[in-house]
Amino acid sequence: MKLNDLMPNIGAKHVSKRKGHGISAGQGKTAGRGTKGEGARAGSGGALYRQGGNLPFFRRLPFMRGEGFTPPNQVAYNELNLSQLARFQAGSVVSPATLSEANMLHKPGNPVVILGEGEISVALTVQVHRVSKSARAKIEAAGGKIELIA
Secondary structure (H helix, E strand, O other): OOHHHOOOOOOOOOOOOOOOOOHHHOOOOOOOOOOOOHHHOOOOOOOOOOOOOOOOHHHHOOOOOOOOOOOOOOOOOEEEEHHHHHHOOOOOEEOHHHHHHOOOOOOOOOOEEEEOOOOOOOOOEEEEOEEOHHHHHHHHHOOOEEEEOO
16 A cells, blocks of 8 residues: 555545536526525625614613623632541631631632532531531531531
8 A cells, every 4th residue: 555545435525516617517607696685795694783674682681791790699609628627626616717717718708618529537516608418418427517607
């Protein structure tokens, strides 16, 4: 076998139609665009905004549009996994204040939620705003207790 013997698989390539190359080519004259109208013109199709005189769809919607819009009542939590609580001594109280002192909170002003990723083997008293079901089960199984902050 030589380099000049190499061929692509049958059906892997096809020759594209050369439109507008005369009547005998089968795609001459109007080149498959029909006659007259917007679709026959160069650069046709228009913007998504244009809807033939109708009010564009996104202008029919209420305000506060766009990708950057965030719901005004959304609560942003400081998320911590159980594996991050392993550094605390047995019997200690884990609260937003102690977590902030240990530089474990992204934004100390936001409420704290404990998630269940990882394992915990020491008994801790956890005082946070929210706890996932799996984290609650693991903390209580290790002999700790949870106090939710309102």
